[in-house]
Amino acid sequence: MHEKSWKGALCSGKCPKCRKGDIFKTSLFDLSGFWKMNNNCTQCGVSFEPEPGFYFGAMFVSYALSVALFATIGIALYVLGNPADWVYLLSIVGGAILFTPFSFRYSRILFLYFFGGIHYDPAAG
Numbered sequence: 001m002h003e004k005s006w007k008g009a010l011c012s013g014k015c016p017k018c019r020k021g022d023i024f025k026t027s028l029f030d031l032s033g034f035w036k037m038n039n040n041c042t043q044c045g046v047s048f049e050p051e052p053g054f055y056f057g058a059m060f061v062s063y064a065l066s067v068a069l070f071a072t073i074g075i076a077l078y079v080l081g082n083p084a085d086w087v088y089l090l091s092i093v094g095g096a097i098l099f100t101p102f103s104f105r106y107s108r109i110l111f112l113y114f115f116g117g118i119h120y121d122p123a124a125g
């Protein structure tokens with residue numbers, strides 16, 4: 001099997017250690033469980049929660065992603081013709097709802113990759 005780069009592994013939500021196991025149990029688009037994480041990697045067994053409460057800090061990443069999204073929507077609408085205020089409001093609320101599974105998962109994935117202290121081990125898994 002071809003070896004993934006860390007960016008590819010990050011984007012597809014794979015384990016930072018072996019880049020094979022999935023961090024989350026279901027697909028991003030599974031609305032009945034997109035937030036469910038595996039406790040350990042299904043391939044190499046590394047813990048996805050290095051310490052209790054580890055993902056508390058992921059809230060800040062999630063917040064930053066959301067702010068970036070709102071700014072993008074706001075600027076896009078302005079460029080597209082600066083519609084009425086309610087269009088901004090609906091677009092941002094709608095965007096936030098659609099974006100929730102994405103920001104929830106990627107904030108945790110990013111946090112695990114950058115603060116989890118887990119290093120890639122090609123021999124793992």
Ligand SMILES: [Zn+2]
Nearest residue numbers: 015018041044
């Ligand atoms: Zn793994």
